[in-house]
Amino acid sequence: MFRPTTPAELAEAVELAFDYRGDVTLVLTSGEPIVGYLFNREAAGPKPLLQVFPESGGMREVAYTEVASIAFSGEDTASGNSWEAWVTKKESERKAEAQRAETDARARGHL
Amino acid sequence: MAVPVSQMYTVAKYVLTQQLKGVKRYPLVLMLEPLFRCNLACAGCGKIQYPDHVLDKHLTPEQCWAAADECGAPIVSIPGGEPLIHPGMAEIVRGLAERKKYIYVCTNAILLERKLDEYTPSKYLTFSIHMDGLRDEHDLAVCRDGVYDVALKAIREALKRGHRVTTNTTLFDDASPERVRKFFDEMMELGVEGMMISPGYSYQKAPDQKNFLKRNKTRELFAKILGNRKRGWRFNQSPLFLEFLMGRRDYQCTPWGNPTYNVFGWQKPCYLLQEGYANTFKELMDATEWDRYGTGRNEKCADCMVHCGYEASAVADTFGSWSGFGRTVKVTLSPNAR
Numbered sequence: 476m477f478r479p480t481t482p483a484e485l486a487e488a489v490e491l492a493f494d495y496r497g498d499v500t501l502v503l504t505s506g507e508p509i510v511g512y513l514f515n516r517e518a519a520g521p522k523p524l525l526q527v528f529p530e531s532g533g534m535r536e537v538a539y540t541e542v543a544s545i546a547f548s549g550e551d552t553a554s555g556n557s558w559e560a561w562v563t564k565k566e567s568e569r570k571a572e573a574q575r576a577e578t579d580a581r582a583r584g585h586l
Numbered sequence: 587m588a589v590p591v592s593q594m595y596t597v598a599k600y601v602l603t604q605q606l607k608g609v610k611r612y613p614l615v616l617m618l619e620p621l622f623r624c625n626l627a628c629a630g631c632g633k634i635q636y637p638d639h640v641l642d643k644h645l646t647p648e649q650c651w652a653a654a655d656e657c658g659a660p661i662v663s664i665p666g667g668e669p670l671i672h673p674g675m676a677e678i679v680r681g682l683a684e685r686k687k688y689i690y691v692c693t694n695a696i697l698l699e700r701k702l703d704e705y706t707p708s709k710y711l712t713f714s715i716h717m718d719g720l721r722d723e724h725d726l727a728v729c730r731d732g733v734y735d736v737a738l739k740a741i742r743e744a745l746k747r748g749h750r751v752t753t754n755t756t757l758f759d760d761a762s763p764e765r766v767r768k769f770f771d772e773m774m775e776l777g778v779e780g781m782m783i784s785p786g787y788s789y790q791k792a793p794d795q796k797n798f799l800k801r802n803k804t805r806e807l808f809a810k811i812l813g814n815r816k817r818g819w820r821f822n823q824s825p826l827f828l829e830f831l832m833g834r835r836d837y838q839c840t841p842w843g844n845p846t847y848n849v850f851g852w853q854k855p856c857y858l859l860q861e862g863y864a865n866t867f868k869e870l871m872d873a874t875e876w877d878r879y880g881t882g883r884n885e886k887c888a889d890c891m892v893h894c895g896y897e898a899s900a901v902a903d904t905f906g907s908w909s910g911f912g913r914t915v916k917v918t919l920s921p922n923a924r
């Protein structure tokens with residue numbers, strides 16, 4: 476968990492959160508936690524803002540000055556899934572993984 | 587003829603009008619991403635790595651139509667995610683066709699055959715089927731066996747019903763020119779209207795970061811694939827863009843050529859880079875520092891030769907001067923002439 480102590484540290488933490496492909500947990504200076512996907516930020520200008528899609532729905536805009544801490548709490552959805560790993564996997568593992576993805580898509584009615 | 591005359595006329599009229607008006611930057615193709623959810627999980631794709639609650643978000647038909655109106659581009663390409671998962675896709679397409687937009691629904695075709703009843707054949711609608719090569723290469727690229735055959739069956743059915751069908755192919759550094767040429771033969775035999783090809787882009791967030799083409803290798807590969815081109819091959823893209831891929835012409839990127847709108851807003855600066863989002867198309871065009879992007883200007887753009895940045899440059903070349911137009915006619919009529 477990052478607890479930025481300066482505006483520069485805060486800006487850096489927000490950039491890292493913007494680049495992260497998973498949910499983050501923001502705790503505001505009011506004590507309110509927001510768990511969600513930080514999809515945009517506007518660091519320039521007189522009142523820097525960030526935009527989050529909370530896990531619970533809707534969209535929140537939060538001023539940088541309201542952020543007390545940022546934690547990378549959700550799974551990074553891009554990690555541990557390389558092409559190289561896919562190619563070098565045993566046929567049986569590859570089939571099992573493909574089957575899992577297929578089952579998930581089928582459960583959602585997408586196949 | 588790979589692109590119908592009415593579509594060529596619309597694009598030519600649009601581009602010439604922009605140029606006569608002195609508009610410096612204008613969009614050519616709106617990249618509309620109504621959802622990120624996909625029913626495949628290809629290792630080379632950097633578009634679907636989001637938490638579930640983000641993947642569950644959809645643009646509404648009204649949001650899609652408003653984006654098309656706001657942008658004004660004559661062509662709307664609908665990638666994703668897999669667009670046919672969107673419950674309102676047929677309605678979105680109808681609304682865009684009413685606006686006389688030429689629409690490319692970019693699909694892996696897994697759901698296509700089942701959904702075809704929802705779509706009426708139209709000159710405005712093209713199903714652009716994701717095909718990354720022959721059976722072995724395609725199924726490997728999409729990380730699922732059997733998808734090639736499903737797509738082939740869907741293409742046949744769509745063609746039978748009178749739909750416009752093209753293919754879109756992304757090539758990575760393991761592509762075999764001979765196999766790709768054989769793939770072109772197979773797609774032409776199938777009867778698709780035309781093919782679209784592009785090198786892959788190394789998405790910052792894609793799981794696969796090792797198999798993307800570097801610029802010189804891209805030129806070498808495409809020169810081998812497209813050199814000594816067979817007369818029967820038809821490509822649904824600018825002939826000068828193909829020349830660019832082969833290293834016969836050089837262009838600077840036109841990052842505003844294919845603006846992208848999705849559940850986050852208007853993506854800055856382009857379809858491939860995600861440096862933030864604008865609330866309106868005007869804000870995207872006015873507030874983006876365009877000179878920061880393109881080969882030689884930004885390390886993220888160093889190796890990119892992707893259609894979404896360079897096809898608009900090729901089209902601008904065609905309509906920018908009589909010599910550009912002449913070049914286009916020449917390579918269209920004699921693609922193998924030097």
